[in-house]
Amino acid sequence: ECNNDINSMIDIAKSVDLVLLMVDASFGFEMEIFEFLNICQVHGMPKIMGILNHLDMIKNAKTLKMQKKVLKHRFWTEVYDGAKLFYLSGLIHGEYLKNEIRNLGRFISVMKFRPLTWRGAHSYLLADRMEDITNTEQIRLNPKCDREVVLYGYVRGVPLKKENMVHIAGLGDMHIEELSALPDPCPLPSREKKRNLLEKERLLYAPMSGVGGIVYDKDAVYIELQGSHSHKSASKNAEQQQIVESFIGKKETFDVTIDNQEFRLFSDGDVIKSSEFVDKTRKVAASDDEEEADDDEDVDQLASEEDSGLEDNEDSDNEATDAKGARLGWIPDEDEDDDDDQSGSGSDDDDDEDDLIVNKRSGYLSSDDENTAAGGNTMAWKDGLAERARREYLERQATTKSLMKIVYGVFSKAHQRAKAKAAEEAAEGGSEEEDEEDEGLLGGIFKSLAQKQAELQKKKSVQDVDECCFFEEYGDGVRDWTTDENKELIKNCFVTGKWKASEDAEELLQLDDMSDGDSEVYGDFEDLETGEKHQAAKSAKGTPAKDGKEKEGETPKEGNEESSALGKRKMTRMEEKNMTRAELMAKKMKLKAKFDSEYDNPEKDDQHIEGDHQYYEKLKADALRQSELNKKEFSKLDEDVRLNIEGHRAGLYVRMSFRKVAAEFVTHFDANYPILIGGLNMAEENVGFVSCKVKKHRWYKKTLKTGDPLIVSLGWRRFQTIPIYAKVEDDFKHRYLKYTPNHVTCSMSFWGPITPQNTGFMAIQSVAYDQKEVRKLGFRVAATGAVSETDKSVEIMKKLKLIGTPSKIYQKTAFIQGMFNSTLEVAKFEGAKIRTVSGIRGQIKKACPPEGSYRATFEDRIQLSDIVFCRTWFKVKVPTFYAPVTNLLLPPEQKSQWIGMKTLGQLKREKDLHFEAKEDSSYKPIVREKLAFRPLVIPKSLQKALPYKDKPKLGPTNPKKSIESERVAVIQSPHEQKVAKMMKMIRTNFKSKQVKQQRLGRERTKQYKKQKLNEDFRKLQRQKELKKKVFKAISKMDAQNEDKLKSGRK
16 A cells, blocks of 8 residues: 555556556645656556545535546556456445455456566565564664664565665665565465355465464464463562662673773772773783793693694693682582583693693692593593584584585495595594593693604695595596496597498489488379379388488387487587488478478468567567576476576565665664665666656646756656756757756756666655645656666766957957957967957957957958857766665654755745845836938939929928917817816716617517517417317317207208
8 A cells, every 4th residue: 555655656566467546536636646657658657547435425426427427538648548447336334345345356366467577686675574684782772873684575676685785765775684584474375267256265365464363484384372371460679679770771891891990999099990900910920831832831831832723723622710710719510521521622632731741830730630640541431422523523524504505416336436435444543542642742741743643644635535525536537438338438539439420422413412302202192194193112110212211220119119219408519420321311301391381381380470569579588588597407307506597487476685874774673664675686786877757747837947956766766966957959068957848858867776777767846745836836746757768977078158349340350358368268269250230240359458469360341340250169067976765773753754955945944045136137118219310302303303293292381370370279278177087977877878768768679579570479379270260169169060950950
């Protein structure tokens, strides 16, 4: 179940195969549904089934039918025409109807899922369980320490291997510490078709819900009983509880605490520390040892030489411990020595010698030591100790699984026999070695150095025998090539041996004689002219009899059976060498018959493909054939070997262990948020520049700006980056854009993980769920697109327009200033093209004083008022910013409020900053001066030549003044103006009333005419009905009169 957090929606859309989209029919489609559908379209569209509920809230049947129709067509518009929309009529006792749920389950069970490109190339799983297996002591000492976490789930996609790095969405990239397969916690039911499942056959798969009380681990099964013992309230003793808590709270051991204790004998005296007293005691003991070092030098030398391997190292540790006890005036108990000896960490003689040496150093012997020294090896537990140790070692070697043996098997029987023989000799020589060791003792205490060296050499040779498992060092394992049997094996490897049938000249000549035409003659045929049928001579199995001889010692039946068996599979090189001429001919005839049948009857061939889908169908068939072959080969291997080679395939329930996981992932774990674990291919572990084709979503209200941080969902990852938008020009140059264009795709480059081309992605500006912001934006998906190119570098060019003004002008040469700041800058742009606003082109020549000025030539004379432009391009750097969205590390109430880098606009609004606009950037009203043109003067000679219509019509030079021009203008007084204004208002009001009355009169007249027409129509109807009645009565009276007349006549 997915919540409205957009992080969860993205992770779910990447991993699910089927989406059940719950829609409230009484409300309609929510904005989150459209967002989720857009996310699915980008990351690979899974199967989507809509489910309408709350239908019982709509009481009117007609309204319900109309609502269903509207929602269905809108759903089809977003998904595809014909998408399945299921209806749940309502709830009864808090549950949906059982029949509707059963029908929904049947629809789900027959659903077919389409293969998706990204999931078909990556392994992934949705974790259904999380455990923290970190040492509790480390957590107690440092609650913020990195944790060791175990995640469980079903593998999907391609097989998952331990070597591959994985990405946990919301956490980051991780290395798999341990990966193992577990039994399926929810296996499929029996394959028998049943209409209903019994109660005990119903399995419940509810991840992270705690239902069922059974937890599976790789080596154990934990069952939560929930019995009466779990509800007992233990009576806590306050004093005992305090003591235990004080012990738990300590961060140091008791030895360290005692060493750090302080004591002051006098109030004004120095502080005496326990560690100082121990150090002084150790120094005194060390000085005594130095005095006795000369006497015991030989003994120490022998004791040090006897130490070898793990056993001797542990013996030396025991010796050091005993020596320390001897200096302090005590001797270790015999029971402790017995325990150490029984653990198998040292030999019996070495232990006795160590005890004797230590006792000699300490200056006195215990009674047990004296008995041991006097009587030799008289203790019963030391009898046969070496033999028991060897026997246990051999048992461990036999029972322990060796990966080398499992994968490669045993190399040779001779090696096995040698190992068994060495083990027997070692077992038989156990008692003899003990006697030899006893004999080698000097005075029953020390061993001679030469004897010890010989024993060490012997042990080393035995160890070498066990280790050299790759080499043959035994005589019986070498093959004797002088015998006839072994010579026969390699006889055909030489020129004098038997040749392959395809290389033997005699065989090739015979095969050439048997051409296709001859083979048709030798086979069955019918003479069409005479109708006579001819049959070829058959061999025992039905192949044409040839002149070639069968292989000696083999019947024809056996040869055909063998050739048919070889025909079913591809023959090896040795089998091709050993084939006879008859077998080769049989193979050739079989291939020819197959070709003829396919060529003559193409419609009978099921695999014959025609049309545009031929390549795709062949590709699919090859992939299916390869898949079946892989399954067949892997099915023969052991399960452990198969998992190591192939990986954990889809459908297996696995246990994944991770180290160095942030403590917040465990402490703030929320089971409502999905944990998506996606496998990464080798190239996807790197970070670089990614170029994409992107288009701003048409429903997103804002325009995306270059340099504003954007949260991108690409592959398995969700991360924040800073994109740079560009437009690809005709010369394939990426031109810098400040904003994204509307309804058109553009190029977007950012620093992020390397991802394969054509991988879809979506972008959002914020994942924080702010109600005000969501209501303001409406739709959160800002842009969608696909990866077009990945590289370690990207080149985006920005257009730069340099502006200058001319200072001096000489014909077509001008001196320009204000464009550059130094002579060096001018030197870099020598020969560059420049242009004026009026379109006159030019070129930069040389620098001239003052600094930043230069001489330029133009194709025409320019004006001082002209502005000179120089168009240049410079490279824009893409910011190397990449921040994964780590929402799983936040507390549950803040998981939907992850905030990364803020945009410049957000920072301005938060801090209430207002930048003053540049004066040049503001739009100013254009004020144009009116030009006074001189009057047009036409010469008198030209006026005479012009026709009359074109001659200037000039008035008299001194025109007479008219009466109108001499009249004085009448200016009203303020009172007169008010009176005139009032009269004008009255006239206007009167006119409006007249217009209104006329309109109303026309409407009354129209209505009257309509009413009169209706009355006339009704009057006419009444007259017609009255006439009908009158004529009906008259006709009745006439009929009666006629009847009377007829009756009177009678």
